[in-house]
Amino acid sequence: MYKVKTERVNVTIACRNCQKAKKKCSDYNHNSSCERCVERELECKYVQPVKKRGPRPIHVNGLNVDYNKFDPLYNNKENDKNEISNLSLKYDLHENAVKDLIVTYPKKSFANLMTVLSATSDRPFEEDQFGSLYAKKYLEDQDF
Numbered sequence: 367m368y369k370v371k372t373e374r375v376n377v378t379i380a381c382r383n384c385q386k387a388k389k390k391c392s393d394y395n396h397n398s399s400c401e402r403c404v405e406r407e408l409e410c411k412y413v414q415p416v417k418k419r420g421p422r423p424i425h426v427n428g429l430n431v432d433y434n435k436f437d438p439l440y441n442n443k444e445n446d447k448n449e450i451s452n453l454s455l456k457y458d459l460h461e462n463a464v465k466d467l468i469v470t471y472p473k474k475s476f477a478n479l480m481t482v483l484s485a486t487s488d489r490p491f492e493e494d495q496f497g498s499l500y501a502k503k504y505l506e507d508q509d510f
């Protein structure tokens with residue numbers, strides 16, 4: 367025959383007796399004894415759960431550490447400024463040129479990218495070569 371669908375209620379905390387018997391506990395508000403304990407004339411006790419739901423916290427030297435700080439996207443955002451600054455100094459490029467190259471070629475390593483760019487150039491690599499090319503393009507865009 368047809369079964370009537372009833373809305374399922376997930377119970378996160380069960381009384382001690384229902385936990386032991388691995389049965390579903392019916393008292394959702396902990397205000398009174400659950401149906402199972404009433405039927406069996408048992409004392410209905412609730413114990414606060416020891417385990418918390420969700421991802422496990424990361425402990426470093428006994429301290430709780432924010433999990434998001436270990437997220438690669440979080441690290442990338444924090445390190446981008448330092449990386450861009452270091453790359454601009456290393457290759458003598460303006461920071462905006464470094465940003466544009468990273469955005470244009472996100473999956474390429476910057477060192478390989480610089481090698482390819484200098485190898486495909488019609489003139490030999492000069493320290494300020496890419497900086498001057500970027501500045502020229504920037505000045506053209508600004509109508510100087």
